[in-house]
Amino acid sequence: MVDIFVSAFNSSDRVQCVFEETRAGRKIWLLHPEYNYAPVEEPIGHEIVKPNSLDEVDQVRALLDQMGDIKGLSICIDITGFMRHVLVFLVAKLAHMGVDSFYAIYSEPISYSKAEGTIFSNAATGVVRPVRGMGASNASQAKDHLIIGVGFDANLISLVAHQKDDAINYPLFAFPSLSADMYQQSAVKAAQSGEIALQGEWIDNRIFAPANDPFATAEVLSNLVFDIDARYSSANIYLTPLSTKAQALGFSLYWCLEGQKRGGVTILLPECSAYARETSSGLRRLWLYTVELV
Secondary structure, three states, rough: OEEEEEEOOOOOOOHHHHHHOOOOOEEEEEEEEOOOOOOHHOOOOEEEEOOOOOOHHHHHHHHHHHOOOOOOOOOOEEEEOOOOOHHHHHHHHHHHOOOEEEEEEEEEEEOOHHHHHHEEEEEEEEEEOOOOOOOOOOOOOOEEEEEEEEEOOOOHHHHHHHOOOOOOEEEEEEOEEEEHHHHHHHHHHHHHOOOHOOOOOHHHEEEEEEOEEEEEEHHHHHHHHHHHHHOOOOOOOEEEEEEOOOHHHEEEEHHHHHHHHHHOOEEEEEEEEEEEEOOOEEEEEEEEEEEEEO
């Protein structure tokens, strides 16, 4: 039982079932505008937040305004249906507000609806930018370093790679994956990302972190940045979490706990104006994390 439970509404059974079964003093649905739900399709029976803007600052502000005074309250966030840029910024905002910890839930699907052919982002604007407040650069002569959490969105990987075409690339694959076939599926999709997947460093610099473990993901990022710092002088690091939401949480945790202090670490994401409402089948496992921000 928690005081406030927050979930991003979409059409997945694994999102809606968890919302219904969770016990909380208050339950809040966040309706991302990227899902493009009509008023008649909106959920009823619980509080809802309907941001009008795609911008993560506006979406998080609307959510926090609805939550009200959260000092001393227990909070649980189901990250499964969240837009990545909103999730990443929300974690940083909670840390900035002095929230010591919160619970996060991530539900694993049994499978993605069309295997490697599953489409998640329906419309990208073509803009690649830092998440608000999470961009920084050092006056370094070293080449930039781009760490990409590899998922199924080959077009988004391509957009980011084109934006940082002079950077040294490090693909971070979700392995162990959520199921035995998903690593192969993501590798197949990643191979369709264009020129970046044809470069030797795509293989040479490949790293791995568990798809369902944000803390291991943050540790892998920490170790990689340590190795980069040992070879380059104050290089600028760009992080692009395009894999599971659990890994996106790990990227945000790394930035909050280490990257921000280091300086020159930016979370970089492509903008999407539309996102698929349902991409998975079933619920395999449910993960509950205690996320400490201090």
